[in-house]
Amino acid sequence: MAHVVLKELVKAYGSFKAVNDVSLTVNDGEFVALVGPSGCGKTTTLNLVAGLIPITSGDIVIGDRVVNDLDPKDRDIAMVFQNYALYPQKSVYKNLAFPLQMRKLPRDEIDKKVKEAARVLDMEHLLERKPRELSGGQQQRVALGRALVRDPAVFLMDEPLSNLDAKLRVQMRSEIKRFHQDLKATIIYVTHDQLEAVTMADKMAVMNGGYLQQYDSPAQVFAHPVNMFVASFIGSPAMSLIPLQASTANGNSVLTSAEGWSFELSPRNAQKVARATTRKVVLGARHSTIKLRKSAVAGAIPAKAYTVEPTGDVTFVQAFLSGAIVNVSVPPNIAVAPDEQIWLEFDQERMHLFDGETEMALKAN
């Protein structure tokens, strides 16, 4: 196993930069998820690490080698593709043996390793089958097996679960996580599903528009998103972002809505707002930090319920507030009807404040 370092990595297609100045370090044995919406550059970044496309500038270090100009085969990596990319003319056994044959291992050693991988992945009975005779989940396992049979320095995974049905995906998710824990493998995992990233990764790199937005542990990214993009991308349902206006009343800092309501900020939040570049401030709140009241309470803001989505153990209520959609979760025993008048109470301790102009998170000091 080895660590991976990306230094000021750039991939440009003409004037368009698919990957823009991305720097990050994946420590030995770490599971890092590259996460972001479609076209954010995460798969391109992975292909750059794999050596499948040439880099425009920057450096890629795997282990202690700069691998910028090395062929994929010389980088000591293994990759699991989104569509599995199994060799259709070869049996499962030969699919698993291929990477070993290419490295000219003796026949009996190949046999031993293939059987071992098959045992680990519980597919010894499938070895003689062709890929087309396997189910989606089995194909996925073979793809995984082909990666781990060789014991590479780094595993690269490009949305390996996105072609599986929902139930299988959850099952394979825990298997890959288990596999990481057992092997202490260095894994770079691309996904557009923030839930996969949050549940599996030691660290997540949130990307957007070719830029690395934030690189930290899922808990940190969740608790302290650096900007509005990360705040809205991580977490489900998304963090509600409400555009407001900062002003001062009676010497106290308040946030005012275009709808007329306002609320007073705590001293710490007032400190944050004071650092905003303009008066425009965006209030961010996760569904679980907002209290829903059925009657007016001091400090609570009036709103109308728009949709109500019961999910069983929690009910999500959506409301319009100051032109933004606000998600609130309530226990299932609280009945809310669409168009019902409700009051929302924000938690000063757990709310996020963003600069309305730069979209960056506001910090107290």
Place this chain on the structure above:
Amino acid sequence: MSTTAETAPLALGRRRMRVDGWRWTGRIFLAFMLLYTAVPMIWMLITSIKSGFAAMQFPPQWWPDEPTLASYEKLLDPQNSVGQDFLRFFWNSLFVSTVTTILSVIVAVPAAYAFSRFSFPGRNFLFFAVLLRNMFPAVIFLVPLFILMRLLGLMNTHGSLILTYLTFGLPLAIWLLKGFYDNIPVQLEQAARIDGATRFQAFILIVMPLSTPGIIATAIYSFIGAWNEYIYAYTFLTKNDQLTLPVGIQRFFSENTTDFPGLMAASFMMSVPVVVLFLVLQRYFVRALTEGAVKH
């Protein structure tokens, strides 16, 4: 279709009837097409086993009174002059067609792969330029190519035909194969390269076996094109011992009489290699080989 509307009260029934109506129209059309193609061939076979006299009778003998393989024996007998000529023509055709086929696969495979996988300056222009040749009738190139072959000193050689057939067959071969390579997921090569293969190994070990149907289709196409070609073979070759079958068979027409059974027997034997080639190779067409490679 008023009758179907009356007999079928349910909308579903009516739809079924109409589909059946179309299906029968299709079947009748196909049966007609089959007759249209098969009858001349059957007549060729029947004529080839008649005697020279029986072949000329009117009304025709639908089945010869005295079937004979004399024509075949004559053509395949290296002792007499007809047999010697026929076997020589046959060999010439086989040589020219086989070499054309091999060269055309050797050129078309890497060309098609490059067009499919790489982006290089002038890629689209080149690709359509390759097709441009096929937009003109082959005869247009007869005189220019004749002059060119003379300049190259290839007149009266099989090389002149092989070169010509290559230029005619390659455009479509490349076009056809490119379609095959386009359908082979690029991730398969990427996986192979990560698994330790060089780009070339990935092509040879993974992509080539998967494009077998395309290569075979290309090969058959080139072979048939070269095997049947007449006008260039007629123009470029003048020496008797170099002639290919389509031109050679013409020898059966003489000024006074035409040996129809001999002509038909020769025609039949000429069609045998193509049919055999097709029958042997057709099993490769049956299944899409990339099935199971990637999940969509």
